[in-house]
Amino acid sequence: MKLNHNLNSEDEVIKDMVTRMKIKFDKYWSDYCVVLALGCVLDSRTKLKFLSSCYRRMYPHDYQEKVDRVKNVLYILFSGYIKNGTSNSIASHDMSHMTQSSPHGPMTMGGNGTSSLPSIYEEFEEKMSQETRNNDKSQLDTYLEAKIVGNDKEFDVLQY
Secondary structure, three states: OHHHHHOOOOOHHHHHHHHHHHHHHHHHHHHHHHHHHHHHHHOOOOHHHHHHHHHHHHOOOOHHHHHHHHHHHHHHHHHHHHHHHHOHHHHOOOOOOOEEEEOOEEEEOOOOOOOHHHHHHHHHHHHHHHHHHHHOOOHHHHHHHOOOOOOOOOOOOOOO
16 A cells, blocks of 8 residues: 555655565565465454455455455365365264163164164254254354454464
8 A cells, every 4th residue: 555655656766666666566465465364364353354444445446356355265275174184073973872771771873773763863863963064154154253352462362
């Protein structure tokens, strides 16, 4: 924003210097702006709200496209994070611990073929589990929708 402001400087030396700086800045900024923006979004003190505010000032005509681009990259990275096994402990659903007692003794929900009830129950549980996973928000959605925290001077973002 400072470079843009000084492009119209009355001082020719400043104007010339800023013009050359702006060319270099634009070249490198296009490569790194999304990477730097991701850091801003992952900071619980700023998230997308600050990024949107900055982009609105820098790019008044197409700031929303730029914010959406950062969000898309963030979701792509998060998806890769989930696919690389981090979600195995979150998404796996182990039902082996589920046993019930009946008047005829313990009934295992593992479905050993002795009763049709465990099989039906397992199908029901699996369907409910899938619906829950499909309807639940991802950790990323939950983070982005949560309120901004830590605007005080004592806040330690690394501890958060």
